Amino acid sequence: MQYMEKLGGQAKQAARILNCLGQKEKNKGLLGAAKALEAKAEDILAANKKDVAEAREKGMKEALIDRLKLTKERICSMADGLCQVAALPDPVGEITAMKVRPNGLQIGEKRVPLGVVGIIYESRPNVTSDAFALCFKAGNAVILRGGSDAIHSNQAIAAVIRGALSKEGLPEDALQLVEDTSREAARELMRLNSYVDVLIPRGGAGLIRTVVENSTVPVIETGTGNCHIYVDNGADISMAADIIENAKTQRLGVCNACESLVIHKGAAEEAVPVIAARLLEKGVEIRGDETARSFCSEITEASEEDYGAEYLDAIISIKVADSIEEAIEHINRYNTGHSEAIITNSYENALKFQNEVDAAAVYVNASTRFTDGEQFGLGAEIGISTQKLHARGPMGLKALTTVKYVIFGNGQIRKG
Amino acid sequence: MQYMEKLGGQAKQAARILNCLGQKEKNKGLLGAAKALEAKAEDILAANKKDVAEAREKGMKEALIDRLKLTKERICSMADGLCQVAALPDPVGEITAMKVRPNGLQIGEKRVPLGVVGIIYESRPNVTSDAFALCFKAGNAVILRGGSDAIHSNQAIAAVIRGALSKEGLPEDALQLVEDTSREAARELMRLNSYVDVLIPRGGAGLIRTVVENSTVPVIETGTGNCHIYVDNGADISMAADIIENAKTQRLGVCNACESLVIHKGAAEEAVPVIAARLLEKGVEIRGDETARSFCSEITEASEEDYGAEYLDAIISIKVADSIEEAIEHINRYNTGHSEAIITNSYENALKFQNEVDAAAVYVNASTRFTDGEQFGLGAEIGISTQKLHARGPMGLKALTTVKYVIFGNGQIRKG
Numbered sequence: 001m002q003y004m005e006k007l008g009g010q011a012k013q014a015a016r017i018l019n020c021l022g023q024k025e026k027n028k029g030l031l032g033a034a035k036a037l038e039a040k041a042e043d044i045l046a047a048n049k050k051d052v053a054e055a056r057e058k059g060m061k062e063a064l065i066d067r068l069k070l071t072k073e074r075i076c077s078m079a080d081g082l083c084q085v086a087a088l089p090d091p092v093g094e095i096t097a098m099k100v101r102p103n104g105l106q107i108g109e110k111r112v113p114l115g116v117v118g119i120i121y122e123s124r125p126n127v128t129s130d131a132f133a134l135c136f137k138a139g140n141a142v143i144l145r146g147g148s149d150a151i152h153s154n155q156a157i158a159a160v161i162r163g164a165l166s167k168e169g170l171p172e173d174a175l176q177l178v179e180d181t182s183r184e185a186a187r188e189l190m191r192l193n194s195y196v197d198v199l200i201p202r203g204g205a206g207l208i209r210t211v212v213e214n215s216t217v218p219v220i221e222t223g224t225g226n227c228h229i230y231v232d233n234g235a236d237i238s239m240a241a242d243i244i245e246n247a248k249t250q251r252l253g254v255c256n257a258c259e260s261l262v263i264h265k266g267a268a269e270e271a272v273p274v275i276a277a278r279l280l281e282k283g284v285e286i287r288g289d290e291t292a293r294s295f296c297s298e299i300t301e302a303s304e305e306d307y308g309a310e311y312l313d314a315i316i317s318i319k320v321a322d323s324i325e326e327a328i329e330h331i332n333r334y335n336t337g338h339s340e341a342i343i344t345n346s347y348e349n350a351l352k353f354q355n356e357v358d359a360a361a362v363y364v365n366a367s368t369r370f371t372d373g374e375q376f377g378l379g380a381e382i383g384i385s386t387q388k389l390h391a392r393g394p395m396g397l398k399a400l401t402t403v404k405y406v407i408f409g410n411g412q413i414r415k416g
Numbered sequence: 417m418q419y420m421e422k423l424g425g426q427a428k429q430a431a432r433i434l435n436c437l438g439q440k441e442k443n444k445g446l447l448g449a450a451k452a453l454e455a456k457a458e459d460i461l462a463a464n465k466k467d468v469a470e471a472r473e474k475g476m477k478e479a480l481i482d483r484l485k486l487t488k489e490r491i492c493s494m495a496d497g498l499c500q501v502a503a504l505p506d507p508v509g510e511i512t513a514m515k516v517r518p519n520g521l522q523i524g525e526k527r528v529p530l531g532v533v534g535i536i537y538e539s540r541p542n543v544t545s546d547a548f549a550l551c552f553k554a555g556n557a558v559i560l561r562g563g564s565d566a567i568h569s570n571q572a573i574a575a576v577i578r579g580a581l582s583k584e585g586l587p588e589d590a591l592q593l594v595e596d597t598s599r600e601a602a603r604e605l606m607r608l609n610s611y612v613d614v615l616i617p618r619g620g621a622g623l624i625r626t627v628v629e630n631s632t633v634p635v636i637e638t639g640t641g642n643c644h645i646y647v648d649n650g651a652d653i654s655m656a657a658d659i660i661e662n663a664k665t666q667r668l669g670v671c672n673a674c675e676s677l678v679i680h681k682g683a684a685e686e687a688v689p690v691i692a693a694r695l696l697e698k699g700v701e702i703r704g705d706e707t708a709r710s711f712c713s714e715i716t717e718a719s720e721e722d723y724g725a726e727y728l729d730a731i732i733s734i735k736v737a738d739s740i741e742e743a744i745e746h747i748n749r750y751n752t753g754h755s756e757a758i759i760t761n762s763y764e765n766a767l768k769f770q771n772e773v774d775a776a777a778v779y780v781n782a783s784t785r786f787t788d789g790e791q792f793g794l795g796a797e798i799g800i801s802t803q804k805l806h807a808r809g810p811m812g813l814k815a816l817t818t819v820k821y822v823i824f825g826n827g828q829i830r831k832g
Contacts, residue, residue, distance in 0.1 A: 016748070020771065099793060107792055114804050115774065151632050183714045193628070197804050207516055212609070213632050244717070246829035332432070343602055354822050358531065363435055364511045366825025375830070377515060388613050388818040389634045390806040402804040404464025405792070406428065406770050411655045413662035414791070 004188040007176050008195025011116040011141040014173035018139045019113055023090035029315045031169045034082035036164035037129065037157070041075045047156035048125065050344075055149055066346045068123045068150055078129040078157075081380060085133040088379040091398045092139050092202040095406065096227035105406040111401050113139030113196040118189055120145045120211055122203035124354060125153035131202075132161060132175045135384045138400035143175050143196065145189055148181035155179065163373055189244075190215035198390075199359060204382050205310065219397075221385035225255035225338035226310045227368045230327045230353065231275075239365065240271060241278045247341070247367040249282045254310045255340050255384060256371040259301035260307060260317045262327045265291065272296050290319035324349050328356050335359055337386040339368040360386060360393035420604040423559055423592050424611025427532040430589035431557040435529055437586075439506035443554055445586045450498035452580035453545065453573070461614065463572035482807035484539045484566055494545040494573075497796060503551040504795040507814045509824065522824040524803040527817050529555030531613040533797075536561045536606055536627055541569035546575060547618075548591045549797045554816035557590050559612065561605055564597035571595065573753050606631035612804075618799055621726065636806060636815075638799035641671035641754035642726045643784045646743045646769065647691075649682035655781065656687060656759040657694045658809055663757070664781040665698045669728045670746035671732050671800060672755050676723060676733045678743045681707065684736045688712050695732060704734035723750045744772050751775055753802040755784040760763045776802060776809035 018026075037044070048070040057063055091111055098108035119138045121127045122199055135142040146154040154177055162172035177184055188210060190199060199219045201211035212219055229247060231240045247258035263271050272295035276286055281297055287302035291349055301319065306317040307330070321327040341363035342353040350364045361371045371394060373381025378396030385391045391399035434442075452462070470480055482547040499781045507527055514524035533556045537543045543558055551558035558820045562570040571592055577633060578588035594601055606627060617627035621785035628635055645663060647656045663674035679687050688711035692702055697715055715734065722733040723746070737743040747756055758769040759781035766780045776786045787810060790798025794812030807815035 019774075101791070101793060105786060110770075125482060149465045188808070216629050218634065218803060220805070236827075241831055242827065250830055348534065350824075354526075356432070358435075359820065361821040362822060363823045364825060366823055366828040367830050367832035370521060370823065370828070371821075375517070377517060390634070392818055402808055405774065405777040405785065405787075405809045407777060407779045407782055408766075409780060411652075412786070413658055413781040413782050414666055414785040 003180060004178070006250050007143055008116070008192045009290040010173040011176055012195050014171040015314055016116045017135070017171045018141060021139065025170065026090065026139070026199075027086040027129050027134060028132055028168050029165050029174070030082045030086040030166045032164040032249060033129075033132075033161045034079040034133065034241070036270045037079045037082070041140060042158045044075055044153065044156045044160065045070060045072070047152040050152040051150050051198070061135045061255055063289055064123065064381050065192050068125065068153070069399045074115075074126065079416050080131045081126075081130050084135050088137060088397060091136065093182070095303065096360055103412050104270050104350070104410065106414050108406050109403040110406045111398075112404045114400055114402050115188055116141050116143065116144065117400065118143045118192070118196045118217065120186060120189070120199065120200040120201045120207065121147065121205075122207060123147045123149045125150045125200060128154045128157045128277065129161065130311065130380065130384060134397060136174055136378060140400055141176070143189065145178040145181070145186055151179070151181055158204075182301060187214055190217060191366055193217050200383055204334055218355060220383070220385050220395070221387040222395075223255050224310055224336045224386060225384075226259050226308065226334060226336045227256060227339045228260045228262055228335060229258050229341045229343065229368065230262040230321075230331065231264060231267050231271050232322075232324060232342055232346060232349050233264040234345050234346065235267060235343040236273070237267070237271050237274050241275050242274055243341070243343060243365070243367045245278045245282065247369050248279060248284055248316055249314075252314055252370055254369075255310075256318065257312070258341075258368050259309065260319070260320050260334070261310050262321050262330055264324065264327065265294070265320050265322055268292065269295055270300075272318070272320075278378060283314050284316045287315065287319060289320060289384040291320035292318040311337065324352060332356075337388075338384065339363065349354050360384065367378055419596060420601060420608055421611070424532070424608050426589040427557040427592055427603055429560050430587040431529065431531045432569070433587045434552070434555045434557060434590055437555065439508075440485050441442065441586065442506065442555070443582050444584050445498070445504040445552060445753055446502040446549055446588070446690055448504075448580040448584045449545075449548075449577045451493040452576045453491055453495040457488055459577050459597045460491055460572045460576065461486060461488070463568040466568040467566055475564070477483045478541065480647060484541065484569070486488050486541060486569060494542050497542075498549045500797055501553050504553060506553065506701055507817050516664070518570065519828050520826065524822050525819040528820045530816055530818050532557050532559065532611055533585065533816065534559045534561065534612045534615040534633065535615045535625065536602060536615065536619075537563065538606070538623060539563045539565045541573060544570045544573045544593070544616060546796065550796060550813060554813045556816055557592070557684075559592050559594060559605065560574065561594040561602055567595070567597055568633065579607045581797040594681050596764060603630055606633060609633050610619045616701065616799055627709075634799050636811070637803040638798070638801055638811075639671050640723065640726055640752045641673070641800075642675050642750060642752045643672060643749045643755045643757075644676045644678055644751060645674050645757045645759065646678040646737075646740075646747065646783065647680060647683050647687050648740060648762060648765050649680040650761050651683060651687070651759040652753070652761065653683070653687050653690050659689050659757070659759060659781070659783045660691055661694045661698065663785050664695060664732055665730075666785055668730055671726075672784050673728070674732065674757075675725065675727050676735070676750070678737050678746055679708070680736050680740065681736050681738055684708065685711055688734070688736075699730050701731045702734060703731065705736055707736035708734040721738060740768060746771065748772075748774050753780065754800065755806075756783065757784050776800065789812075
């Protein structure tokens with residue numbers, strides 16, 4: 001498809017220019033874009049109205065329409081996001097691990113932009129601006145493929161940012177929006193290996209699966225979180241209840257929310273009624289195994305599927321485990337590699353859990369809700385990686401860079 | 417296919433055990449395997465004889481048979497390789513970037529094994545032992561899918577290593593060989609996402625392309641090297657000739673060999689005859705553009721395809737460029753992201769080239785032949801990554817690990 005190839009070629013051209021920019025120039029672009037978003041808020045709101053009207057016509061649910069809808073405040077917060085990214089330190093250019101080899105070669109690892117980043121996302125139009133900001137600050141060109149529901153909003157936001165870049169003498173192709181929202185165009189983007197260095201899908205499990213299954217471009221999987229909290233024997237039950245209430249109910253629809261509890265049988269008799277009462281009070285439906293149900297009659301029966309579910313809703317599952325080993329095995333079987341926590345007073349079990357549970361973030365005595373770039377001190381994030389290659393957990397600017405070996409010689413040739 | 421699922425499940429089980437081993441236990445496994453290889457050399461040689469005889473019957477070229485063939489010395493050198501990997505420092509377990517957040521959470525990044533590594537390779541049976549050693553030392557289980565030509569040799573080597581692991585009380589499924597060498601089994605391995613964390617293809621460009629195009633498991637692309645050397649205006653021509661001779665002719669069939677020269681027009685009149693004479697003397701065929709040919713009548717005409725070719729043979733292409741900018745553009749257009757060098761006396765141009773050329777290793781005044789784990793001081797390598805995600809350039813033990821955020825709290829919950 002010539003259209004995608006064209007976008008790819010333009011992105012690569014822009015990336016070559018971005019690679020050579022200093023942070024001062026990049027920040028000028030970000031701050032210029034922030035100003036422009038606020039100045040042209042009316043244009044963006046007008047475009048967004050079209051999207052919202054079309055979505056209503058199609059019968060989109062109000063919760064989804066809320067995600068799609070922009071307000072003056074939301075546009076200001078997009079602009080704020082651009083300013084915050086401008087304020088982050090620039091990771092590009094640092095040379096680490098420089099060493100001198102016996103033959104006198106000096107070899108170092110220099111942090112450099114990835115090049116061209118592709119983002120495939122769903123209906124939140126703020127991603128258009130947020131993803132651009134992080135990619136641009138790290139020196140990358142970005143190709144954005146948002147959902148068709150938000151196409152008018154995305155076009156308006158992209159046009160404003162591109163205009164601002166151009167005004168600052170920066171390449172406007174640093175941000176390109178795929179205006180063809182067909183599936184074919186998306187699939188083409190997934191196979192654009194000559195131009196795109198990495199694809200990051202942002203959205204629900206279905207979107208992510210489609211991208212993983214169809215891409216030949218390297219993908220960073222993000223997002224899905226079937227997060228567990230394990231309450232160990234001898235744990236502080238009141239701390240456990242506080243943490244579980246927070247991790248389950250503070251925000252229901254997020255990937256770092258707790259979806260499943262595992263409780264040591266020695267703690268279950270005391271813990272299950274206390275924890276269940278706190279969750280029921282907040283309107284959470286609880287599904288558990290036989291032992292859990294024996295301690296609280298309001299717990300309904302859990303099926304095998306419950307243990308594998310990312311509810312993103314006011315539902316939680318409970319399993320009672322005979323030992324920490326069984327708990328770890330259960331978690332490693334059902335988790336999605338996102339965030340897992342143990343509540344314990346045992347030093348040995350804290351270390352064992354952190355060592356043996358296979359996930360991006362493993363907590364002792366804290367809520368899984370902290371898995372987030374901001375909370376981890378990385379600044380804004382482009383997503384939370386649940387795979388093991390390249391980046392794991394919250395991905396900030398550094399995850400949008402790579403390294404290049406730089407070698408300084410004075411005539412060295414290889415003998416052996 | 418149940419067979420591959422079974423291997424996957426067993427690998428995952430073994431990986432859980434390896435994840436908890438200290439370096440002492442891992443080294444015992446490696447040294448035990450080294451001893452066993454030497455002790456059972458006769459069995460391995462007998463199996464290898466079968467492969468070689470079958471290959472001859474099928475009419476395999478002698479050069480390829482040489483790659484396939486094992487000798488007592490080659491088995492000793494495989495055993496040496498295992499001992500060398502045992503001597504490398506263990507990357508696993510280090511916690512870096514530990515910080516305390518304002519709410520008291522302590523967050524650090526802990527280096528951990530990837531889990532299960534899949535390697536798809538061609539006919540060299542030594543890969544069976546070399547790849548196992550690096551994966552095992554980094555705490556990973558490995559699933560090896562070698563070529564059908566080497567199946568008897570690979571089976572014998574795998575059996576010896578598995579036996580040695582078992583004798584040391586270590587999980588033998590840390591190494592599993594795919595005994596079904598059909599394409600279907602290989603494709604199944606490429607889609608075994610629930611069990612395999614990364615796939616590394618080792619072999620020719622065709623194999624690598626097949627793996628990239630068919631895998632849903634994350635892949636690290638390795639190997640292909642269309643490496644350039646650019647001779648700048650004012651460069652030391654004698655240094656350039658030495659480096660080019662080394663990079664082209666020291667070993668012809670390797671990925672870090674130089675396949676193409678770019679020469680600044682200001683240097684061409686002096687440089688082309690000198691460099692051409694050196695290469696012709698070594699039996700290298702030279703294909704060049706019109707300007708290059710005007711300085712040496714033995715240079716034949718280069719086609720567009722020549723500039724994109726990884727010859728792996730005694731052929732080189734030459735292009736004369738009007739400027740360093742044109743040279744960099746040419747290199748960025750045709751290179752494969754492996755190794756590129758500039759020969760220059762200009763400080764500005766050295767930095768410009770290193771900054772703007774997009775490759776895993778960018779050299780100033782040295783031979784591209786140094787791109788190699790051993791030469792870079794990483795110890796043995798599992799391959800040379802030519803992609804940008806996760807690892808770039810020579811991949812040692814660290815490239816076979818990932819990180820996990822470990823978070824130590826005392827009851828923190830998220831408020832905002």
